[in-house]
Structures are given as structure tokens and as C-alpha cells.
Amino acid sequence: MFVNVCPFETLLHYIRPDNFMAFLNQHLTIATDAVHRQGGIIDKYMGEIAMGLFNTQLNPSANHAARAVRAALSIARGVSALQQKLNIDPEKPYYRIGIHSGVATVGNVGSPSRREFTAIGDTINLARRLEQNATFGQIILSEDTYRLCQGFLDAHADTISVIERGARKVKGRQQPAQIYEVCYR
DSSP, X not given: OEEEOSOHHHHTTTSOHHHHHHHHHHHHHHHHHHHHHTTOEEEEEETTEEEEEOSSTTSOOTTHHHHXXXXXXXXXXXXXXXXXXXXXXXXXXXXXXXXXXXXXXXXXXXXXXXXXXXXXXXXXXXXXXXXXXXXXXXXXXXXXXXHHTHHHHHHTTTTEEEEEEEEEOOTTOSSOEEEEEEEEO
16 A cells, blocks of 8 residues: 655645644654554655555455555545644545555565665555556555455445546556545445
8 A cells, every 4th residue: 555645745835844744744644543553564654655564474464455445544534634623625635545455575675784674566566556646535446456355345335435447557567457446425
């Protein structure tokens, strides 16, 4: 899962740098807490982006796709509530999320003097590309994630909408990716 919690390049022009860091950390806390509540781990922060992992050797889970979707929906609600609290127009949500499920290589990477745990591979790259292709206010799932959590989504069809968005060409892939958008009704 990749979560962009606020449009850094846009907001930096309107908020003083010291205030922006506090603003950014509030948003990253919402994302982090939502991922942790669903049994995920935060792999890393990259500015305004958080990378969350579900179903690694550190956090195995049979229903990891549904947990990732629940975390994403919680992030959407949390960011919207924060924007309302800060008197920011709720019609312009400050989040976009991409989720893909599949096999990744996980482990410690780096040099002998500095290592960090991370995940790499096509699964990770596609999740990032889905986030990059989402507009602010969207939660985008790959077809693999959708299929893995379809039962969960069907069981919650009264509160969660699923919109098929068709196939999209994403950077670094030959085949277009079939995508779905999820949101609360």
C-alpha cells in the first residue's frame, strides 16, 4: 500500500515550513495508526508518502487484502475529519492510495553501516504506480487485490462502493492494469 497524505508541492506554498512539518506529521500519523490497527507495518516514509505492508514474515495475515482496504478507508475518514477540524475544504481531500497484492522480496537492504527492512519487486512498483495514477480522494485497488477481498467488499456493499475503472497503462509495465476504486457510500 502506498498512501500520499497531502499534496506537498501545492501546500508548501501556503503553509510556513515549520507549520508544514506539523501538518504533514498529523496526516502521516492518521495513515500510520490506520495501517497498524489493521495489522500492517509501515515500511517507510518518503516525504508525504507512507508505504505500508500487509502479510510479510513480520505480520502474516490470511485476509491481508481486506485489512489493507479497511486501513485505506480509515485513512480516508481520518484525513477528512482532520481537514474539517483544520477548516480545510473537505471537497478537496488530501489523500490518494494505491493497493496491490502479490509476491515481493522482503529483507534488509543497504550497506554494512546502514541497513533497513523493505520490500522490493513488481508488486511494490505496481502499488506505487496505482497511488501515482490516483487523483486526490481516490483509493485504487489492483485486480489482484480486488479479487482477494471481493468477499469482504460484497459483504459490506451497503457501506462500501466499488467502481470498476477499467484498464490503465502504468509506467514500467507492458500490460495495462485493471483497477477498481473503493470508497464509503
